[in-house]
Amino acid sequence: MRSPVRRRSALPAIFAVAVVASLVFGPSAPAGPEITTAGTVIFVHDQEPPSLRGGWIDNNLLATGLLTNNIWHGGQIYDSRARLQPRLFEGKPRLVRTRPQTVSFRYKAAAVWSDGRPVTCEDLRATWRVFVNPQFNVVSREGWKDVRSVTCNGKSGTVVFTRPFAAWESLVSSGVYAAHVIRGKNMNQMFNDSIPVSSGPWRFQNWQKGVQITLVKNPRYRVGPPMKLDRVVFRYILDTNARFQALKAREGHVMEPQPQLQIAEFLNDNDFRVQRSPEYAYEHIDIQLGARGHPALRLPHVRQALITGIDRRQISQALFRTIAPGLPTLESLVFKTFERGLYKPNFSRWRFNSARAISLLRSKGCTGGPATPTDGNDDIYSCPGVGRLVFRFFTTTGNQLRTLAFEVIEQQLKRVGIGLIPRFQTAGQLFGGTLPSSDWDLMMFTYAGGPDSKITSNTLYSCGGDQNYGNYCNRRSTAAFNAATRELDPKKRNALLNRGDVQLAVDIPSIPLFVRPKWVISVRGLSGPVLNTTSEGTPWNVGTWQLR
Amino acid sequence: MLSYAVRRLLYSVVVLVAASFLVFTFVSLSGDPLGQLNLVPNLSEQSRQNVIDAKHLDDPIPVRYAYWAKDAVTNQFGTTLLGDRPILPDLWRVMKNTLQLVLIAELLAVLIAVVIGVYSARHQYSPFDYAATTFSFLGLATPAFWLALILQVLVVQVREATGHQIFPIASLSSVDHEGGLDFVLDRAHHLVLPVIVLTVASVAGYARYMRASMLEVINSDYVRTARAKGLPERTVTMKHAFRNALIPLVTLVALSFGNLLGGAIVVETIFSLDGMGLYFYNALLANDPYRVMAWLMVTATMIIVFNLVADLVYGYLDPRVRYD
Numbered sequence: 001m002r003s004p005v006r007r008r009s010a011l012p013a014i015f016a017v018a019v020v021a022s023l024v025f026g027p028s029a030p031a032g033p034e035i036t037t038a039g040t041v042i043f044v045h046d047q048e049p050p051s052l053r054g055g056w057i058d059n060n061l062l063a064t065g066l067l068t069n070n071i072w073h074g075g076q077i078y079d080s081r082a083r084l085q086p087r088l089f090e091g092k093p094r095l096v097r098t099r100p101q102t103v104s105f106r107y108k109a110a111a112v113w114s115d116g117r118p119v120t121c122e123d124l125r126a127t128w129r130v131f132v133n134p135q136f137n138v139v140s141r142e143g144w145k146d147v148r149s150v151t152c153n154g155k156s157g158t159v160v161f162t163r164p165f166a167a168w169e170s171l172v173s174s175g176v177y178a179a180h181v182i183r184g185k186n187m188n189q190m191f192n193d194s195i196p197v198s199s200g201p202w203r204f205q206n207w208q209k210g211v212q213i214t215l216v217k218n219p220r221y222r223v224g225p226p227m228k229l230d231r232v233v234f235r236y237i238l239d240t241n242a243r244f245q246a247l248k249a250r251e252g253h254v255m256e257p258q259p260q261l262q263i264a265e266f267l268n269d270n271d272f273r274v275q276r277s278p279e280y281a282y283e284h285i286d287i288q289l290g291a292r293g294h295p296a297l298r299l300p301h302v303r304q305a306l307i308t309g310i311d312r313r314q315i316s317q318a319l320f321r322t323i324a325p326g327l328p329t330l331e332s333l334v335f336k337t338f339e340r341g342l343y344k345p346n347f348s349r350w351r352f353n354s355a356r357a358i359s360l361l362r363s364k365g366c367t368g369g370p371a372t373p374t375d376g377n378d379d380i381y382s383c384p385g386v387g388r389l390v391f392r393f394f395t396t397t398g399n400q401l402r403t404l405a406f407e408v409i410e411q412q413l414k415r416v417g418i419g420l421i422p423r424f425q426t427a428g429q430l431f432g433g434t435l436p437s438s439d440w441d442l443m444m445f446t447y448a449g450g451p452d453s454k455i456t457s458n459t460l461y462s463c464g465g466d467q468n469y470g471n472y473c474n475r476r477s478t479a480a481f482n483a484a485t486r487e488l489d490p491k492k493r494n495a496l497l498n499r500g501d502v503q504l505a506v507d508i509p510s511i512p513l514f515v516r517p518k519w520v521i522s523v524r525g526l527s528g529p530v531l532n533t534t535s536e537g538t539p540w541n542v543g544t545w546q547l548r
Numbered sequence: 549m550l551s552y553a554v555r556r557l558l559y560s561v562v563v564l565v566a567a568s569f570l571v572f573t574f575v576s577l578s579g580d581p582l583g584q585l586n587l588v589p590n591l592s593e594q595s596r597q598n599v600i601d602a603k604h605l606d607d608p609i610p611v612r613y614a615y616w617a618k619d620a621v622t623n624q625f626g627t628t629l630l631g632d633r634p635i636l637p638d639l640w641r642v643m644k645n646t647l648q649l650v651l652i653a654e655l656l657a658v659l660i661a662v663v664i665g666v667y668s669a670r671h672q673y674s675p676f677d678y679a680a681t682t683f684s685f686l687g688l689a690t691p692a693f694w695l696a697l698i699l700q701v702l703v704v705q706v707r708e709a710t711g712h713q714i715f716p717i718a719s720l721s722s723v724d725h726e727g728g729l730d731f732v733l734d735r736a737h738h739l740v741l742p743v744i745v746l747t748v749a750s751v752a753g754y755a756r757y758m759r760a761s762m763l764e765v766i767n768s769d770y771v772r773t774a775r776a777k778g779l780p781e782r783t784v785t786m787k788h789a790f791r792n793a794l795i796p797l798v799t800l801v802a803l804s805f806g807n808l809l810g811g812a813i814v815v816e817t818i819f820s821l822d823g824m825g826l827y828f829y830n831a832l833l834a835n836d837p838y839r840v841m842a843w844l845m846v847t848a849t850m851i852i853v854f855n856l857v858a859d860l861v862y863g864y865l866d867p868r869v870r871y872d
Binding site: 053058140141188192208210214233239241426429 | 579580582585591592594595596598599628629630631632633638641642645697700701703704707708713716717718719720721723724817818819820821822826833834835
């Protein structure tokens with residue numbers, strides 16, 4: 001006779017065995033034993049790359065670049081002052097001719113791949129061919145598609161362009177693939193899970209998906225400071241609070257946090273070192289001038305009232321008082337505050353002045369709003385022919401600082417009789433759908449970028465620019481920005497960009513708010529990390545890092 | 549019972565197909581699948597067109613669904629929207645991780661809840677009973693995300709005060725670990741906090757069920773008869789009352805287990821556990837309907853299977869129930 005009691009009491013034991021077996025023998029168990037080594041730095045990050053093939057349509061993450069910049073090493077790299085410094089190149093590449101634009105370069109004799117093969121011009125030529133191959137799903141062919149030919153002679157090479165390309169130096173200095181590894185391969189499938197070689201200070205070791213990526217010292221790296229550390233391990237922790245807690249718990253040594261209020265806890269903690277610097281990313285409010293936006297925004301005096309009604313200095317103070325005090329207001333849409341000699345505060349003519357905002361509206365016949373700036377005001381101005389000045393304000397959801405910024409802006413504009421309707425969306429929805437649809441009135445977000453981003457300001461602000469979702473169009477600024485992309489003389493180019501920026505300050509298609517600060521938090525026992533605000537990221541000088 | 553099970557499975561296939569079509573449609577309509585690409589300045593038009601061609605994005609949704617269904621059946625759920633990476637290996641990996649977490653949490657929850665429920669019922673209105681009731685309500689009212697965050701903060705505070713870290717606060721494993729037993733222990737160490745969070749809520753609910761069920765059975769006629777026959781109280785409780793009181797709880801656990809296998813999204817996100825919940829969350833953020841669909845099919849299948857298991861177990865435990 002069967003015994004149901006014995007059969008039921010066996011079930012927990014069966015469960016327990018199943019769990020242990022899955023842990024020990026299942027694919028979730030590691031392939032082999034991990035070797036414990038000294039000199040391991042753990043870099044805590046939030047975004048695990050989907051693959052190791054950066055610059056592809058499925059993987060345009062800065063997080064990937066943090067890993068691969070030191071694998072696909074560049075002829076030059078950006079240092080912490082955003083200056084290009086030779087690494088694999090013997091010296092700076094030279095612009096030998098302007099018509100046609102011709103650039104020459106030479107790789108160092110000591111530049112070799114981790115498998116012993118030398119880094120040569122053939123690697124750059126192979127990389128160029130990857131980026132212009134229409135079958136390969138790269139994110140951008142910008143610059144590469146303007147290359148007519150790459151002529152090689154061992155370590156030396158010459159690049160000829162079909163038409164002037166202003167950002168040529170960073171293009172030819174970028175990281176290159178190993179020609180002998182990628183020859184004949186389908187690049188859409190390469191480097192999904194591993195990279196077999198490296199020309200940089202570290203090489204890929206292994207990837208425990210969902211947990212960490214391990215990089216070890218490349219012993220053949222001789223062109224720059226070799227790594228003193230044995231390993232750098234990138235640990236991926238999605239939750240913001242958990243990342244900060246992980247650092248405090250010493251489950252990590254260094255991280256580049258997003259602007260979060262939790263940074264304040266580390267500022268006065270002697271166990272940690274916090275570095276801060278403004279970066280190339282900047283926060284701004286775009287204004288919709290197209291048919292799908294509020295018609296009032298096409299009136300200059302309304303845009304002028306908006307910018308003078310917003311106390312931009314107060315916003316940066318409110319957001320960053322504790323974690324980045326003294327953050328300056330950004331007064332340019334092209335240059336950044338720290339670009340000495342280039343930055344001109346063209347937008348400073350629109351200083352905060354609530355009374356002026358009101359008088360601008362009233363002078364054009366707008367009615368219904370307060371006569372003077374009034375706290376707690378609920379009256380909204382209406383302007384002839386365009387209706388009430390109530391605008392849909394879009395930004396990303398789930399971001400404490402953006403929520404606070406919106407509240408400050410809303411309060412400031414209400415004082416002068418302008419209303420806002422909040423529209424918080426996920427980043428995917430906002431940038432993937434709403435922004436390109438142009439069906440919005442005001443949108444606050446960050447433009448990321450680098451030292452050369454300003455060269456392509458035409459995509460944002462020229463008539464019909466690829467990224468001109470605000471539908472701004474002015475012939476003068478368009479001519480200036482378009483010319484800048486082809487001007488090889490830096491002085492003339494910057495003058496053209498500034499001319500365009502001056503026009504932007506007149507037309508106000510967008511309101512610059514502040515340059516985003518960037519932070520690096522590291523434990524005191526780790527020496528070496530120096531904040532780098534370019535896409536090189538903090539590991540740019542990993543060769544100097546040491547753990548005490 | 550076998551014919552009943554077969555019929556249920558056949559009905560389930562129809563349900564699954566209908567659900568898959570509806571979800572595919574809604575996910576595809578909820579956003580632009582190329583939305584992530586639209587963010588990219590200077591995006592190559594050729595690259596964009598390659599994706600459109602590969603995934604038939606310019607075809608109507610029913611046609612795209614047909615391509616997806618073909619891939620799902622013949623090509624292990626196919627590849628991701630962008631990047632063409634196979635879906636099944638990642639899904640299999642995260643499913644295993646979630647299985648570990650959920651199995652341990654449910655096992656622990658059932659064991660603790662049964663003990664609490666039985667003891668509470670046997671000692672109704674005692675201080676223990678009141679305490680257990682209070683704990684249950686607290687557990688049911690406590691949000692999982694709050695408990696998870698508090699536990700992390702507590703562990704860090706203990707570390708800062710004593711220099712000793714009692715539990716890791718994130719991830720599935722340490723940077724370094726050997727295989728075999730060392731890996732098992734390391735994994736178990738990392739799962740302590742997430743298991744506590746999942747268990748608290750489950751214990752609270754299960755304990756209440758067990759208590760109510762025991763009370764109902766304890767006062768029934770056959771239990772009174774067993775006592776009247778002179779059987780020891782322990783035998784009356786464990787052999788007669790407990791076995792019958794367990795039936796509703798077993799059914800509930802089977803149903804919960806199927807749901808939990810979809811992934812405890814909040815717990816996995818906060819503790820950065822590479823599981824089904826986090827997989828689903830990342831797939832939604834990426835607007836990738838193919839990954840979402842794969843997750844859905846696996847989760848729906850688990851729920852259907854465990855619903856069926858719950859019914860069959862119920863029928864097995866209670867001979868009065870007959871399935872035709």
